[in-house]
Amino acid sequence: MIQRSTRFGHLLRSFRDAPSSSSSKIGGYLLASTASSPLKQACVSTNRDDEFANLDWDNLGFGMVPTDYMYIMKCSKGESFEHGQLSNFGNIELSPASGVLNYGQGAYEGTKAYKKEDGRLLLFRPDQNAIRLKNSAERMCMPSPSIDQFVDALKQTVLANKRWVPPPGKGSLYIRPLIMGSGEILGLGAAPEYTFLIYVSPVGNYFKEGLAPLNLYVEEEFDRASRGGTGGVKSITNYAPGLKALTRAKNRGFSDVLYLDSTNKKNLEEVSSCNIFVVKGNAISTPATNGTILAGITRKSIIDIARDHGYQVEEGTITVDELIHADEVFCTGTAVGVAPVGSITYQGTRMEFKTGAQTVSQQLYFTLEAIKKGLIEDKKGWIVEIDQ
The missing domain is CATH 3.30.470.10 (Aminotransferase class 4, branched-chain amino acid transferase, N-terminal domain)
Structure with a gap:
Protein backbone atom coordinates (compact mmCIF):
# COMPACT_ATOMS: atom_id res chain seq x y z
CA MET A 1 0.00 0.00 0.00
CA GLY A 204 23.37 -12.38 4.48
CA ASN A 205 23.24 -15.18 1.92
CA TYR A 206 20.74 -14.89 -0.92
CA PHE A 207 19.77 -18.56 -1.03
CA LYS A 208 18.34 -20.29 2.03
CA GLU A 209 20.91 -23.02 1.43
CA GLY A 210 23.60 -20.51 2.38
CA LEU A 211 26.83 -21.63 0.75
CA ALA A 212 25.47 -25.14 0.16
CA PRO A 213 25.28 -26.28 -3.49
CA LEU A 214 22.22 -25.26 -5.50
CA ASN A 215 19.88 -27.66 -7.22
CA LEU A 216 18.56 -26.16 -10.47
CA TYR A 217 15.62 -27.12 -12.67
CA VAL A 218 15.75 -26.49 -16.41
CA GLU A 219 12.62 -24.58 -17.39
CA GLU A 220 11.16 -25.47 -20.81
CA GLU A 221 7.65 -24.03 -20.70
CA PHE A 222 8.43 -20.40 -19.86
CA ASP A 223 11.06 -18.05 -21.33
CA ARG A 224 13.04 -15.47 -19.42
CA ALA A 225 13.79 -13.27 -22.43
CA SER A 226 13.58 -13.12 -26.22
CA ARG A 227 15.48 -11.42 -29.03
CA GLY A 228 14.78 -7.70 -29.15
CA GLY A 229 13.33 -7.69 -25.63
CA THR A 230 14.76 -6.36 -22.38
CA GLY A 231 16.66 -9.43 -21.19
CA GLY A 232 19.98 -7.63 -21.53
CA VAL A 233 19.02 -4.77 -19.19
CA LYS A 234 17.72 -4.62 -15.61
CA SER A 235 14.18 -3.55 -16.42
CA ILE A 236 11.74 -4.11 -13.56
CA THR A 237 9.51 -5.87 -16.09
CA ASN A 238 11.97 -8.77 -16.40
CA TYR A 239 11.35 -10.36 -13.05
CA ALA A 240 7.68 -10.84 -12.18
CA PRO A 241 7.06 -13.03 -15.27
CA GLY A 242 9.58 -15.50 -13.85
CA LEU A 243 7.82 -15.91 -10.52
CA LYS A 244 5.52 -18.67 -11.73
CA ALA A 245 8.36 -20.87 -12.95
CA LEU A 246 10.44 -20.10 -9.85
CA THR A 247 7.59 -20.83 -7.44
CA ARG A 248 6.81 -24.08 -9.20
CA ALA A 249 10.45 -25.17 -9.07
CA LYS A 250 10.80 -24.33 -5.37
CA ASN A 251 7.62 -26.24 -4.60
CA ARG A 252 9.32 -29.25 -6.17
CA GLY A 253 12.36 -28.85 -3.94
CA PHE A 254 14.70 -27.02 -6.33
CA SER A 255 16.70 -23.90 -5.50
CA ASP A 256 16.08 -22.00 -8.72
CA VAL A 257 15.29 -22.17 -12.42
CA LEU A 258 17.73 -22.37 -15.32
CA TYR A 259 16.30 -20.88 -18.52
CA LEU A 260 16.99 -21.88 -22.12
CA ASP A 261 16.94 -19.65 -25.19
CA SER A 262 13.44 -18.84 -26.44
CA THR A 263 14.20 -19.74 -30.08
CA ASN A 264 15.65 -23.25 -29.97
CA LYS A 265 15.03 -24.26 -26.34
CA LYS A 266 18.49 -25.82 -26.33
CA ASN A 267 21.01 -23.19 -25.26
CA LEU A 268 21.72 -22.12 -21.69
CA GLU A 269 20.83 -18.52 -20.84
CA GLU A 270 20.47 -17.52 -17.17
CA VAL A 271 19.21 -18.60 -13.81
CA SER A 272 16.35 -16.42 -12.48
CA SER A 273 18.62 -13.76 -11.01
CA CYS A 274 22.18 -14.73 -11.88
CA ASN A 275 24.55 -15.80 -14.64
CA ILE A 276 25.82 -19.35 -15.09
CA PHE A 277 29.28 -20.83 -15.71
CA VAL A 278 30.29 -24.34 -16.79
CA VAL A 279 33.71 -25.83 -15.95
CA LYS A 280 35.46 -28.66 -17.84
CA GLY A 281 39.08 -29.19 -16.91
CA ASN A 282 40.93 -25.90 -17.31
CA ALA A 283 38.19 -24.41 -19.48
CA ILE A 284 35.38 -22.24 -18.16
CA SER A 285 32.43 -21.34 -20.38
CA THR A 286 29.55 -18.92 -19.93
CA PRO A 287 26.74 -17.87 -22.29
CA ALA A 288 27.56 -14.77 -24.30
CA THR A 289 25.65 -11.58 -23.51
CA ASN A 290 23.88 -11.27 -26.85
CA GLY A 291 20.94 -9.11 -25.82
CA THR A 292 18.91 -11.69 -23.94
CA ILE A 293 21.38 -12.20 -21.10
CA LEU A 294 22.23 -9.61 -18.48
CA ALA A 295 25.87 -8.53 -18.46
CA GLY A 296 26.46 -9.21 -14.78
CA ILE A 297 29.15 -7.21 -13.01
CA THR A 298 30.06 -10.22 -10.89
CA ARG A 299 30.11 -12.26 -14.11
CA LYS A 300 32.51 -9.80 -15.69
CA SER A 301 34.73 -9.77 -12.60
CA ILE A 302 34.86 -13.56 -12.33
CA ILE A 303 35.92 -13.82 -15.98
CA ASP A 304 38.87 -11.51 -15.27
CA ILE A 305 39.79 -13.31 -12.04
CA ALA A 306 39.58 -16.74 -13.70
CA ARG A 307 41.90 -15.64 -16.48
CA ASP A 308 44.32 -14.27 -13.89
CA HIS A 309 44.32 -17.74 -12.31
CA GLY A 310 45.27 -19.30 -15.64
CA TYR A 311 41.89 -20.64 -16.74
CA GLN A 312 40.74 -20.47 -20.34
CA VAL A 313 37.44 -18.58 -20.34
CA GLU A 314 35.10 -18.58 -23.32
CA GLU A 315 31.89 -16.65 -23.87
CA GLY A 316 29.62 -18.32 -26.39
CA THR A 317 26.82 -20.81 -26.93
CA ILE A 318 26.45 -23.68 -24.46
CA THR A 319 23.82 -26.30 -25.19
CA VAL A 320 21.95 -27.97 -22.37
CA ASP A 321 23.25 -31.35 -23.59
CA GLU A 322 26.83 -30.24 -22.87
CA LEU A 323 26.08 -30.15 -19.14
CA ILE A 324 26.46 -33.91 -18.91
CA HIS A 325 30.19 -33.51 -19.61
CA ALA A 326 30.79 -30.69 -17.12
CA ASP A 327 32.96 -31.08 -14.03
CA GLU A 328 31.49 -28.07 -12.24
CA VAL A 329 28.72 -25.52 -12.65
CA PHE A 330 28.36 -22.30 -10.69
CA CYS A 331 26.29 -19.11 -10.69
CA THR A 332 27.35 -15.50 -10.22
CA GLY A 333 25.52 -12.31 -9.28
CA THR A 334 25.60 -9.38 -6.89
CA ALA A 335 23.11 -11.00 -4.54
CA VAL A 336 24.38 -14.59 -4.80
CA GLY A 337 28.12 -13.90 -5.14
CA VAL A 338 29.58 -17.14 -6.50
CA ALA A 339 27.24 -20.06 -5.80
CA PRO A 340 28.19 -23.67 -6.59
CA VAL A 341 25.63 -25.85 -8.36
CA GLY A 342 25.30 -29.40 -7.06
CA SER A 343 22.79 -30.66 -9.61
CA ILE A 344 20.72 -29.70 -12.62
CA THR A 345 17.58 -31.59 -13.58
CA TYR A 346 16.59 -31.63 -17.25
CA GLN A 347 13.71 -33.67 -18.69
CA GLY A 348 13.68 -35.96 -15.68
CA THR A 349 17.44 -36.56 -15.66
CA ARG A 350 19.46 -35.26 -12.73
CA MET A 351 23.07 -34.31 -13.52
CA GLU A 352 25.43 -33.88 -10.57
CA PHE A 353 28.59 -31.80 -10.37
CA LYS A 354 31.64 -31.48 -8.19
CA THR A 355 31.34 -29.09 -5.23
CA GLY A 356 33.18 -28.34 -2.02
CA ALA A 357 36.85 -27.94 -1.27
CA GLN A 358 39.42 -27.40 -4.00
CA THR A 359 36.88 -26.64 -6.69
CA VAL A 360 37.28 -23.91 -9.28
CA SER A 361 34.20 -22.07 -8.04
CA GLN A 362 35.49 -22.05 -4.47
CA GLN A 363 38.86 -20.68 -5.58
CA LEU A 364 37.22 -17.90 -7.57
CA TYR A 365 34.74 -17.17 -4.77
CA PHE A 366 37.45 -16.68 -2.16
CA THR A 367 39.47 -14.43 -4.45
CA LEU A 368 36.47 -12.26 -5.34
CA GLU A 369 35.32 -11.94 -1.72
CA ALA A 370 38.83 -11.09 -0.55
CA ILE A 371 39.00 -8.26 -3.08
CA LYS A 372 35.53 -6.96 -2.15
CA LYS A 373 36.33 -6.93 1.55
CA GLY A 374 39.80 -5.42 1.20
CA LEU A 375 41.55 -8.54 2.45
CA ILE A 376 43.96 -8.72 -0.49
CA GLU A 377 45.46 -6.06 -2.71
CA ASP A 378 43.12 -4.66 -5.33
CA LYS A 379 45.32 -4.55 -8.42
CA LYS A 380 42.47 -3.68 -10.79
CA GLY A 381 41.09 -0.53 -9.21
CA TRP A 382 37.73 -2.14 -8.48
CA ILE A 383 37.39 -0.97 -4.88
CA VAL A 384 36.07 2.49 -3.99
CA GLU A 385 36.52 3.59 -0.39
CA ILE A 386 33.94 5.87 1.19
CA ASP A 387 35.50 8.82 3.02
CA GLN A 388 34.17 9.18 6.57
Whole structure:
Protein backbone atom coordinates (compact mmCIF):
# COMPACT_ATOMS: atom_id res chain seq x y z
CA MET A 1 0.00 0.00 0.00
CA ILE A 2 1.35 3.40 -0.99
CA GLN A 3 0.70 6.05 1.62
CA ARG A 4 0.73 9.80 1.10
CA SER A 5 3.84 11.51 2.38
CA THR A 6 3.43 15.27 2.54
CA ARG A 7 6.75 15.54 4.37
CA PHE A 8 8.52 13.97 1.40
CA GLY A 9 7.06 16.51 -1.01
CA HIS A 10 7.90 19.37 1.36
CA LEU A 11 11.51 18.21 1.71
CA LEU A 12 11.92 17.89 -2.04
CA ARG A 13 10.49 21.37 -2.70
CA SER A 14 12.66 22.85 0.05
CA PHE A 15 15.77 21.27 -1.43
CA ARG A 16 14.94 22.40 -4.97
CA ASP A 17 14.27 25.97 -3.83
CA ALA A 18 17.42 26.24 -1.74
CA PRO A 19 20.31 28.33 -3.13
CA SER A 20 23.21 26.35 -4.57
CA SER A 21 25.48 27.31 -1.69
CA SER A 22 22.99 26.54 1.04
CA SER A 23 23.00 23.77 3.60
CA SER A 24 20.07 22.06 5.27
CA LYS A 25 19.52 19.43 7.90
CA ILE A 26 17.53 16.40 6.73
CA GLY A 27 16.80 13.48 9.01
CA GLY A 28 19.56 14.40 11.43
CA TYR A 29 22.22 14.79 8.73
CA LEU A 30 23.83 18.01 7.58
CA LEU A 31 23.55 18.34 3.82
CA ALA A 32 25.74 20.99 2.22
CA SER A 33 25.59 21.54 -1.54
CA THR A 34 27.80 23.66 -3.76
CA ALA A 35 27.21 25.17 -7.17
CA SER A 36 30.22 23.41 -8.68
CA SER A 37 29.24 19.98 -7.42
CA PRO A 38 25.62 19.76 -6.22
CA LEU A 39 26.02 16.17 -5.08
CA LYS A 40 29.20 16.70 -3.10
CA GLN A 41 27.37 16.79 0.21
CA ALA A 42 28.87 16.47 3.68
CA CYS A 43 27.03 13.92 5.81
CA VAL A 44 27.57 14.36 9.53
CA SER A 45 25.51 12.26 11.91
CA THR A 46 23.85 14.26 14.66
CA ASN A 47 21.76 11.59 16.32
CA ARG A 48 23.29 8.16 15.56
CA ASP A 49 26.31 7.51 17.73
CA ASP A 50 25.97 3.72 17.98
CA GLU A 51 28.46 1.82 15.83
CA PHE A 52 26.02 -0.95 14.88
CA ALA A 53 22.24 -1.16 14.75
CA ASN A 54 20.48 -3.50 17.17
CA LEU A 55 20.29 -6.55 14.90
CA ASP A 56 21.08 -10.27 15.10
CA TRP A 57 24.12 -10.08 12.85
CA ASP A 58 24.78 -13.81 13.10
CA ASN A 59 21.46 -14.74 11.50
CA LEU A 60 21.05 -12.36 8.57
CA GLY A 61 19.05 -13.65 5.65
CA PHE A 62 18.28 -11.94 2.37
CA GLY A 63 15.27 -9.89 3.35
CA MET A 64 14.25 -6.29 3.73
CA VAL A 65 15.39 -4.62 6.95
CA PRO A 66 14.23 -0.97 7.21
CA THR A 67 17.23 1.30 7.75
CA ASP A 68 17.58 5.00 8.58
CA TYR A 69 17.89 6.90 5.32
CA MET A 70 17.27 6.74 1.59
CA TYR A 71 18.37 8.97 -1.26
CA ILE A 72 16.00 10.72 -3.69
CA MET A 73 16.56 12.77 -6.83
CA LYS A 74 13.99 13.88 -9.40
CA CYS A 75 13.89 15.38 -12.86
CA SER A 76 11.35 16.13 -15.56
CA LYS A 77 11.16 14.58 -19.02
CA GLY A 78 13.77 16.06 -21.34
CA GLU A 79 15.88 17.34 -18.45
CA SER A 80 18.82 15.94 -16.49
CA PHE A 81 19.13 14.86 -12.88
CA GLU A 82 20.81 17.63 -10.88
CA HIS A 83 20.07 17.81 -7.15
CA GLY A 84 19.43 14.94 -4.77
CA GLN A 85 19.05 14.57 -1.03
CA LEU A 86 18.92 12.14 1.83
CA SER A 87 15.57 11.61 3.52
CA ASN A 88 14.31 9.42 6.33
CA PHE A 89 13.54 5.95 5.01
CA GLY A 90 9.83 5.50 4.44
CA ASN A 91 6.98 5.32 1.98
CA ILE A 92 6.89 7.62 -1.02
CA GLU A 93 3.97 9.25 -2.79
CA LEU A 94 3.05 8.08 -6.31
CA SER A 95 0.12 8.98 -8.51
CA PRO A 96 -2.08 6.03 -9.47
CA ALA A 97 -1.37 7.12 -13.06
CA SER A 98 2.41 7.03 -12.71
CA GLY A 99 4.33 5.45 -15.56
CA VAL A 100 5.96 2.85 -13.34
CA LEU A 101 2.64 1.58 -11.93
CA ASN A 102 0.77 1.49 -15.24
CA TYR A 103 3.40 0.65 -17.83
CA GLY A 104 6.33 -0.74 -15.85
CA GLN A 105 8.66 2.11 -16.80
CA GLY A 106 11.47 1.40 -14.39
CA ALA A 107 14.93 -0.09 -14.01
CA TYR A 108 17.14 -0.92 -11.06
CA GLU A 109 20.60 -1.97 -9.94
CA GLY A 110 22.07 -3.96 -7.11
CA THR A 111 25.44 -3.57 -5.41
CA LYS A 112 26.92 -3.98 -1.94
CA ALA A 113 29.00 -2.18 0.67
CA TYR A 114 31.40 -3.90 3.05
CA LYS A 115 33.03 -2.93 6.33
CA LYS A 116 36.69 -3.67 7.06
CA GLU A 117 38.09 -4.50 10.46
CA ASP A 118 39.39 -0.95 10.76
CA GLY A 119 35.90 0.45 10.09
CA ARG A 120 36.49 1.59 6.53
CA LEU A 121 33.55 1.23 4.14
CA LEU A 122 34.11 -0.21 0.67
CA LEU A 123 32.12 -0.31 -2.57
CA PHE A 124 32.79 -2.77 -5.40
CA ARG A 125 32.91 -1.38 -8.96
CA PRO A 126 30.06 1.13 -8.52
CA ASP A 127 30.93 2.80 -11.84
CA GLN A 128 29.90 -0.40 -13.62
CA ASN A 129 26.48 -0.25 -11.97
CA ALA A 130 26.16 3.37 -13.11
CA ILE A 131 26.97 2.43 -16.69
CA ARG A 132 24.55 -0.48 -16.68
CA LEU A 133 21.77 1.62 -15.17
CA LYS A 134 22.30 4.19 -17.91
CA ASN A 135 21.92 1.45 -20.53
CA SER A 136 18.79 0.14 -18.84
CA ALA A 137 17.30 3.62 -18.55
CA GLU A 138 17.93 4.37 -22.22
CA ARG A 139 16.19 1.15 -23.21
CA MET A 140 13.19 2.15 -21.08
CA CYS A 141 13.16 5.76 -22.42
CA MET A 142 14.28 7.33 -19.14
CA PRO A 143 17.02 9.77 -18.11
CA SER A 144 19.73 8.59 -15.74
CA PRO A 145 22.29 10.13 -13.38
CA SER A 146 25.86 10.60 -14.52
CA ILE A 147 28.47 8.15 -13.27
CA ASP A 148 29.75 10.70 -10.75
CA GLN A 149 26.24 11.49 -9.53
CA PHE A 150 25.44 7.80 -9.16
CA VAL A 151 28.63 6.93 -7.25
CA ASP A 152 28.36 9.99 -5.02
CA ALA A 153 24.73 9.16 -4.21
CA LEU A 154 25.77 5.61 -3.26
CA LYS A 155 28.46 6.95 -0.96
CA GLN A 156 26.07 9.33 0.77
CA THR A 157 23.45 6.63 1.28
CA VAL A 158 25.90 4.10 2.70
CA LEU A 159 27.54 6.65 4.99
CA ALA A 160 24.17 7.80 6.31
CA ASN A 161 23.30 4.16 7.05
CA LYS A 162 26.75 3.05 8.19
CA ARG A 163 25.45 1.53 11.45
CA TRP A 164 23.53 -0.94 9.26
CA VAL A 165 26.64 -2.19 7.47
CA PRO A 166 27.25 -5.64 9.00
CA PRO A 167 30.43 -6.30 10.97
CA PRO A 168 33.23 -7.90 8.94
CA GLY A 169 32.36 -11.48 8.07
CA LYS A 170 28.69 -11.11 9.04
CA GLY A 171 27.26 -10.01 5.68
CA SER A 172 27.04 -6.87 3.58
CA LEU A 173 24.85 -3.82 3.04
CA TYR A 174 22.79 -4.46 -0.08
CA ILE A 175 22.22 -1.26 -2.07
CA ARG A 176 19.25 -0.92 -4.41
CA PRO A 177 19.37 2.10 -6.77
CA LEU A 178 16.35 2.43 -9.05
CA ILE A 179 14.84 4.79 -11.61
CA MET A 180 11.13 4.98 -12.26
CA GLY A 181 8.63 6.94 -14.25
CA SER A 182 6.93 8.66 -11.32
CA GLY A 183 4.97 11.20 -13.36
CA GLU A 184 1.36 10.77 -14.46
CA ILE A 185 0.71 9.28 -17.90
CA LEU A 186 -2.64 7.87 -18.99
CA GLY A 187 -1.94 6.94 -22.60
CA LEU A 188 1.02 4.72 -23.43
CA GLY A 189 4.12 6.88 -23.45
CA ALA A 190 7.11 8.05 -21.46
CA ALA A 191 6.30 9.59 -18.09
CA PRO A 192 6.72 13.36 -17.65
CA GLU A 193 8.72 13.02 -14.42
CA TYR A 194 11.35 10.57 -13.11
CA THR A 195 12.60 9.60 -9.67
CA PHE A 196 16.02 8.16 -8.90
CA LEU A 197 15.97 6.47 -5.50
CA ILE A 198 18.42 4.45 -3.40
CA TYR A 199 17.58 2.37 -0.36
CA VAL A 200 19.65 -0.19 1.52
CA SER A 201 19.27 -3.27 3.69
CA PRO A 202 21.78 -5.45 5.58
CA VAL A 203 21.83 -8.95 4.11
CA GLY A 204 23.37 -12.38 4.48
CA ASN A 205 23.24 -15.18 1.92
CA TYR A 206 20.74 -14.89 -0.92
CA PHE A 207 19.77 -18.56 -1.03
CA LYS A 208 18.34 -20.29 2.03
CA GLU A 209 20.91 -23.02 1.43
CA GLY A 210 23.60 -20.51 2.38
CA LEU A 211 26.83 -21.63 0.75
CA ALA A 212 25.47 -25.14 0.16
CA PRO A 213 25.28 -26.28 -3.49
CA LEU A 214 22.22 -25.26 -5.50
CA ASN A 215 19.88 -27.66 -7.22
CA LEU A 216 18.56 -26.16 -10.47
CA TYR A 217 15.62 -27.12 -12.67
CA VAL A 218 15.75 -26.49 -16.41
CA GLU A 219 12.62 -24.58 -17.39
CA GLU A 220 11.16 -25.47 -20.81
CA GLU A 221 7.65 -24.03 -20.70
CA PHE A 222 8.43 -20.40 -19.86
CA ASP A 223 11.06 -18.05 -21.33
CA ARG A 224 13.04 -15.47 -19.42
CA ALA A 225 13.79 -13.27 -22.43
CA SER A 226 13.58 -13.12 -26.22
CA ARG A 227 15.48 -11.42 -29.03
CA GLY A 228 14.78 -7.70 -29.15
CA GLY A 229 13.33 -7.69 -25.63
CA THR A 230 14.76 -6.36 -22.38
CA GLY A 231 16.66 -9.43 -21.19
CA GLY A 232 19.98 -7.63 -21.53
CA VAL A 233 19.02 -4.77 -19.19
CA LYS A 234 17.72 -4.62 -15.61
CA SER A 235 14.18 -3.55 -16.42
CA ILE A 236 11.74 -4.11 -13.56
CA THR A 237 9.51 -5.87 -16.09
CA ASN A 238 11.97 -8.77 -16.40
CA TYR A 239 11.35 -10.36 -13.05
CA ALA A 240 7.68 -10.84 -12.18
CA PRO A 241 7.06 -13.03 -15.27
CA GLY A 242 9.58 -15.50 -13.85
CA LEU A 243 7.82 -15.91 -10.52
CA LYS A 244 5.52 -18.67 -11.73
CA ALA A 245 8.36 -20.87 -12.95
CA LEU A 246 10.44 -20.10 -9.85
CA THR A 247 7.59 -20.83 -7.44
CA ARG A 248 6.81 -24.08 -9.20
CA ALA A 249 10.45 -25.17 -9.07
CA LYS A 250 10.80 -24.33 -5.37
CA ASN A 251 7.62 -26.24 -4.60
CA ARG A 252 9.32 -29.25 -6.17
CA GLY A 253 12.36 -28.85 -3.94
CA PHE A 254 14.70 -27.02 -6.33
CA SER A 255 16.70 -23.90 -5.50
CA ASP A 256 16.08 -22.00 -8.72
CA VAL A 257 15.29 -22.17 -12.42
CA LEU A 258 17.73 -22.37 -15.32
CA TYR A 259 16.30 -20.88 -18.52
CA LEU A 260 16.99 -21.88 -22.12
CA ASP A 261 16.94 -19.65 -25.19
CA SER A 262 13.44 -18.84 -26.44
CA THR A 263 14.20 -19.74 -30.08
CA ASN A 264 15.65 -23.25 -29.97
CA LYS A 265 15.03 -24.26 -26.34
CA LYS A 266 18.49 -25.82 -26.33
CA ASN A 267 21.01 -23.19 -25.26
CA LEU A 268 21.72 -22.12 -21.69
CA GLU A 269 20.83 -18.52 -20.84
CA GLU A 270 20.47 -17.52 -17.17
CA VAL A 271 19.21 -18.60 -13.81
CA SER A 272 16.35 -16.42 -12.48
CA SER A 273 18.62 -13.76 -11.01
CA CYS A 274 22.18 -14.73 -11.88
CA ASN A 275 24.55 -15.80 -14.64
CA ILE A 276 25.82 -19.35 -15.09
CA PHE A 277 29.28 -20.83 -15.71
CA VAL A 278 30.29 -24.34 -16.79
CA VAL A 279 33.71 -25.83 -15.95
CA LYS A 280 35.46 -28.66 -17.84
CA GLY A 281 39.08 -29.19 -16.91
CA ASN A 282 40.93 -25.90 -17.31
CA ALA A 283 38.19 -24.41 -19.48
CA ILE A 284 35.38 -22.24 -18.16
CA SER A 285 32.43 -21.34 -20.38
CA THR A 286 29.55 -18.92 -19.93
CA PRO A 287 26.74 -17.87 -22.29
CA ALA A 288 27.56 -14.77 -24.30
CA THR A 289 25.65 -11.58 -23.51
CA ASN A 290 23.88 -11.27 -26.85
CA GLY A 291 20.94 -9.11 -25.82
CA THR A 292 18.91 -11.69 -23.94
CA ILE A 293 21.38 -12.20 -21.10
CA LEU A 294 22.23 -9.61 -18.48
CA ALA A 295 25.87 -8.53 -18.46
CA GLY A 296 26.46 -9.21 -14.78
CA ILE A 297 29.15 -7.21 -13.01
CA THR A 298 30.06 -10.22 -10.89
CA ARG A 299 30.11 -12.26 -14.11
CA LYS A 300 32.51 -9.80 -15.69
CA SER A 301 34.73 -9.77 -12.60
CA ILE A 302 34.86 -13.56 -12.33
CA ILE A 303 35.92 -13.82 -15.98
CA ASP A 304 38.87 -11.51 -15.27
CA ILE A 305 39.79 -13.31 -12.04
CA ALA A 306 39.58 -16.74 -13.70
CA ARG A 307 41.90 -15.64 -16.48
CA ASP A 308 44.32 -14.27 -13.89
CA HIS A 309 44.32 -17.74 -12.31
CA GLY A 310 45.27 -19.30 -15.64
CA TYR A 311 41.89 -20.64 -16.74
CA GLN A 312 40.74 -20.47 -20.34
CA VAL A 313 37.44 -18.58 -20.34
CA GLU A 314 35.10 -18.58 -23.32
CA GLU A 315 31.89 -16.65 -23.87
CA GLY A 316 29.62 -18.32 -26.39
CA THR A 317 26.82 -20.81 -26.93
CA ILE A 318 26.45 -23.68 -24.46
CA THR A 319 23.82 -26.30 -25.19
CA VAL A 320 21.95 -27.97 -22.37
CA ASP A 321 23.25 -31.35 -23.59
CA GLU A 322 26.83 -30.24 -22.87
CA LEU A 323 26.08 -30.15 -19.14
CA ILE A 324 26.46 -33.91 -18.91
CA HIS A 325 30.19 -33.51 -19.61
CA ALA A 326 30.79 -30.69 -17.12
CA ASP A 327 32.96 -31.08 -14.03
CA GLU A 328 31.49 -28.07 -12.24
CA VAL A 329 28.72 -25.52 -12.65
CA PHE A 330 28.36 -22.30 -10.69
CA CYS A 331 26.29 -19.11 -10.69
CA THR A 332 27.35 -15.50 -10.22
CA GLY A 333 25.52 -12.31 -9.28
CA THR A 334 25.60 -9.38 -6.89
CA ALA A 335 23.11 -11.00 -4.54
CA VAL A 336 24.38 -14.59 -4.80
CA GLY A 337 28.12 -13.90 -5.14
CA VAL A 338 29.58 -17.14 -6.50
CA ALA A 339 27.24 -20.06 -5.80
CA PRO A 340 28.19 -23.67 -6.59
CA VAL A 341 25.63 -25.85 -8.36
CA GLY A 342 25.30 -29.40 -7.06
CA SER A 343 22.79 -30.66 -9.61
CA ILE A 344 20.72 -29.70 -12.62
CA THR A 345 17.58 -31.59 -13.58
CA TYR A 346 16.59 -31.63 -17.25
CA GLN A 347 13.71 -33.67 -18.69
CA GLY A 348 13.68 -35.96 -15.68
CA THR A 349 17.44 -36.56 -15.66
CA ARG A 350 19.46 -35.26 -12.73
CA MET A 351 23.07 -34.31 -13.52
CA GLU A 352 25.43 -33.88 -10.57
CA PHE A 353 28.59 -31.80 -10.37
CA LYS A 354 31.64 -31.48 -8.19
CA THR A 355 31.34 -29.09 -5.23
CA GLY A 356 33.18 -28.34 -2.02
CA ALA A 357 36.85 -27.94 -1.27
CA GLN A 358 39.42 -27.40 -4.00
CA THR A 359 36.88 -26.64 -6.69
CA VAL A 360 37.28 -23.91 -9.28
CA SER A 361 34.20 -22.07 -8.04
CA GLN A 362 35.49 -22.05 -4.47
CA GLN A 363 38.86 -20.68 -5.58
CA LEU A 364 37.22 -17.90 -7.57
CA TYR A 365 34.74 -17.17 -4.77
CA PHE A 366 37.45 -16.68 -2.16
CA THR A 367 39.47 -14.43 -4.45
CA LEU A 368 36.47 -12.26 -5.34
CA GLU A 369 35.32 -11.94 -1.72
CA ALA A 370 38.83 -11.09 -0.55
CA ILE A 371 39.00 -8.26 -3.08
CA LYS A 372 35.53 -6.96 -2.15
CA LYS A 373 36.33 -6.93 1.55
CA GLY A 374 39.80 -5.42 1.20
CA LEU A 375 41.55 -8.54 2.45
CA ILE A 376 43.96 -8.72 -0.49
CA GLU A 377 45.46 -6.06 -2.71
CA ASP A 378 43.12 -4.66 -5.33
CA LYS A 379 45.32 -4.55 -8.42
CA LYS A 380 42.47 -3.68 -10.79
CA GLY A 381 41.09 -0.53 -9.21
CA TRP A 382 37.73 -2.14 -8.48
CA ILE A 383 37.39 -0.97 -4.88
CA VAL A 384 36.07 2.49 -3.99
CA GLU A 385 36.52 3.59 -0.39
CA ILE A 386 33.94 5.87 1.19
CA ASP A 387 35.50 8.82 3.02
CA GLN A 388 34.17 9.18 6.57
